[in-house]
Amino acid sequence: MTSSLPSTSISTDTTTMVAPSNEPSLFSCVLVVINVATQIPLKLTKSTYFSWRKQFDVLLIGYDLYGLFNGNLSCPSPTFSDQFPNLDYSFWIRQESLLLGMLLASLSPEVHQIVATTETSKDAWDLLASAFAKPSYSRLLQIGERLIKAQSNRSVLEYLNDNKNAEDELSLLDHLDL
CATH class of the missing domain: 1.10.287 (Helix Hairpins)
Incomplete structure (x- = not known):
């Protein structure tokens, strides 16, 4: 009997291990890197929140990344089981770090202090919204x-x-x- 569940392959030197997955894989996607200087030219200051946010809304929707900012795309488990690492976890962590870096690079120094201790783009996004909107x-x-x-x-x-x-x-x- 064959399973209709998608799977994630993990190659080693001698064998290929396949772990079942009930969700589509993020690992097959490409990391998105946004050039803040050209794609988010308006830095966030205490008076530019709505224009700044519109820039982000357009890009995040266009690149299908809004789920990382609003929490709809949560961090996957690091492993499927003890023997199967989840490659989607690594991909998610890397994409999340790139997005947090992009968000931080788009802030003026006075605003940067508000989110300096946040660890995820969602936390920073929510904190900025509560501070300015x-x-x-x-x-x-x-x-x-x-x-x-x-x-x-x-x-x-x-x-x-x-x-x-x-x-x-x-x-x-x-x-x-x-």
Whole structure:
């Protein structure tokens, strides 16, 4: 009787061991390396969270990596059993490290301190969202102050852009799934 389960092969010098797996293998994928300087040109500062996040959303969805940031793609077990190492574990750890490095490289020095002790991209992502995207009273006041300041010494186009940016930010604060 043959099994219909996918398998992961592990080659040694003399034999090939096959361990059954109930899930598709990550090991057959290619590690994604993102050039932060060209693909994430806007660094995260205390006032650029929503534009910065949009850059990440587009890339993470495009490269099918959002699961690492939102927790839907969790770390596989290091082994199938005592004798079968899980190659997906190694792949996941390597991809996770590359993504955390990319995320850290996209932060300004003042923001970098907020996530300096995090160990995964998901932890850093969640911490940044809670620091910059929560609709707190002080955050709403900051947007209001920005609108008031936008009225002085600005061209009509700059004024309208500032109002549109504030509207977008308020809308995102209301609709983000945090």
